[in-house]
Amino acid sequence: MPQPTEPLSFLSDALRQRQQQGLLRQRRVLDEPNAINFASNDYLGLSRHADMQHALSTATDLAIGASASPLVSGYLNVHQQLEQQLCHMTGYQQAMLFCSGFAANHCLLQTLSAAVDTVVADKLVHASVIDGIRASGVKLIRYRHNDVAHAQQCLQRAEGQTLLVTESVFSMDGDVAPLTQLSQLARAHGALLIVDDAHGFGVVGKNGLGASDWIEADALVVTFGKAMGCQGAAVLGSNTLIDYLQNFGRHYIYSTAPSPLLVEVAKTALSLIKNGAQRNRLLSNIEYFIRTADRHKLPRLSSTTAIQPILCQSQSVLKVASGLREKGLLVGAIRPPTVPSGSQRLRVTLSACHTHEQIAQLVTALSEELSIDG
Secondary structure, three states, X not given: OOOOOOOOHHHHHHHHXXXXXXXXXXXXXXXXXXXXXXXXXXXXXXXXOHHHHHHHHHOXXXXXXXXXXXXXXXXXXXXXXXXHHHHHHHOOOEEEEEOOHHHHHHHHXXXXXXXXXXXXXXXXXXXXXXXXXXXXXOEEEEEOOOOHHHHHHHHHHOOOOEEEEEEOEOOOOOOEOOXXXXXXXXXXXXXXXXXXXXXXXXXXXXXXOHHHHOOOOOEEEEEOOXXXXXXXXXXXXXXXXXXXXXXXXXXXXXXOOOOHHHHHHHHHHHHHHHHOHHXXXXXXXXXXXXXXXXXXXXXXXXXXXXXXXXXXXXXXXXXXXXXXXXXXXXXXXXXXXXXXXXXXXXXXXXXXXXXXXXXHHHHHHHHHHHHHHO
């Protein structure tokens, strides 16, 4: 007679194995109000900006929840206003809102991939992009990170209607995609170009508009939880693309629309991005960090964006992050499978709210902790 087994024992086994590998993920409540946060994606410092808080406190006529999907009764004037504002800033014909960047990417890629023959994607695109592509069952070809020549080779191998997919700023390396070359490549091969602009919008480009300052992609994903300091996301594209997603994008069709209250706040975030003052402070902080970190010979990747990865030895990244936390500095410790094996890192993220004194404090602490670890 078979012995009874513990319910969910197969899950416990998987967790135990991950713990033995030193890769177990655990949530930790952020209960250190005086700590300096270098781990968030609040690049422009808008999540606590006075104008954002004012917009929230004065939007008393708006419901907290949309109460229905956009195609039932959840699409309100405030949703349409934010979409139009996004289109006016970026030059796209239409936009549609989602509750998160993951949802936007997954819906877009699953829906479009199901209608094409091949997807060619950068090796380091976000998990939400990969999951959306895989859910469609389409043939996926991945090109070496930011390698235009290899992307061209992959497009030459692609069959039928093809999507070419990249991020604008890559979330773990902080580097910028060669968007102009990729756009030209997509046109030459008749492929549709899809850009995840989550970490670019509000931060990079001549006007801080991310990918839109360089190219017009066939579909652009903008998220509100990074530079906009809010919550939600949008897919931008042509009238045909958005109409298609409204009819075939299951996540959009069957999900409650984003909170009207937070959508109103997101409108204020766009105004602050257009103003440019927060971005100028961020750019000053990025330049100061790079100069100071290089003077201390920190092992950073060659990023020029707000994402500044510091490479660590494979068994040390949690130890270094813990040492920094004891000094009142919060820095993300990134390990496999989020990044490739052997490229464990501290993911320093800079904000317009940081002072040069705080950045100098971080660099000194990093130098000390990495020296101790080495």
